[in-house]
Amino acid sequence: MSNITENIKYLKSRLPSSVRLVAVSKTKTRDEILEAYHAGHTIFGENKVQELLPKYEQLPKDIEWHYIGHLQTNKVKYIAPFVNFIHSVDSLKLLAEINKEANKNNRIIPCLFEIHIAQEETKYGLDIEELKTILCSEEIKQLQNISICGLMGMATFTDDMEHVRKEFRFLAAGFKEIKETFFKTNSGFKEISMGMSGDYKIAVEEGSTMVRVGSSIFGDRIYS
Ligand SMILES: *Cc1c(COP(=O)(O)O)cnc(C)c1O
Numbered sequence: 001m002s003n004i005t006e007n008i009k010y011l012k013s014r015l016p017s018s019v020r021l022v023a024v025s026k027t028k029t030r031d032e033i034l035e036a037y038h039a040g041h042t043i044f045g046e047n048k049v050q051e052l053l054p055k056y057e058q059l060p061k062d063i064e065w066h067y068i069g070h071l072q073t074n075k076v077k078y079i080a081p082f083v084n085f086i087h088s089v090d091s092l093k094l095l096a097e098i099n100k101e102a103n104k105n106n107r108i109i110p111c112l113f114e115i116h117i118a119q120e121e122t123k124y125g126l127d128i129e130e131l132k133t134i135l136c137s138e139e140i141k142q143l144q145n146i147s148i149c150g151l152m153g154m155a156t157f158t159d160d161m162e163h164v165r166k167e168f169r170f171l172a173a174g175f176k177e178i179k180e181t182f183f184k185t186n187s188g189f190k191e192i193s194m195g196m197s198g199d200y201k202i203a204v205e206e207g208s209t210m211v212r213v214g215s216s217i218f219g220d221r222i223y224s
Helices: 004-014 030-040 049-058 073-077 092-104 127-134 159-180 200-205
Strands: 020-024 043-046 064-067 085-089 109-115 146-153 191-193 208-211
Touching: 004 020, 004 030, 030 049, 043 049, 043 159, 049 064, 049 073, 073 092, 085 092, 085 146, 092 109, 092 146, 109 127, 127 159, 159 191, 159 200, 191 208, 200 208
Parallel strands: 020 043, 020 208, 043 064, 064 085, 085 109, 109 146, 146 191
Antiparallel strands: none
16 A cells, blocks of 8 residues: 555544544645545645646546635635635635625535634634624625534644644634534534644544644645
């Protein structure tokens, strides 16, 4: 077995069956993705629209594509016809644009709100208070072509795993509060997307339902 196949099998054997594995294939080639696909994996994550489009065109149509990167409103239209999940909604304006393009395509697109949990200033995302403001707005009630499925977060890039754990715990607590306040009777609000190659085990312990793993499957990236 090649490494990619082995890595996929290893990860799947370690993850609880309730946790979805998003194989982050950014910067990786069509052949590398196909190798994971032939190992039985069908959920892939990309963080750039211009990279996702040719991959979508060239790869099998039963692949489920998750968009995990920062998304500009003017690019939503390119992925709206096919994208299966958007993990990184960080404004009402973006959500409204996704809704508009989903409507044009006669689709409902599952979305997660990205919450800022890391210390780094550079990471995108909302804080919980900003999210509450969005969820209280009149405008969001009009959006019929998106489905709000939960929250996503990225922990600080650090070796201090107790710190990472605290950030994941904070996100899980935020999820619980938002669920109880806004989605109590909505069974679709159920996802916490957290955990990457270096910290997915901790994320799962803290309640992750979707891990986004790249380098532990495909090897190191030269650029990201
Ligand atoms: C690149 C990326 C990942 C995967 O990172 P690895 O450390 O390679 O597992 C996960 N989530 C997001 C948002 C990413 O951009």
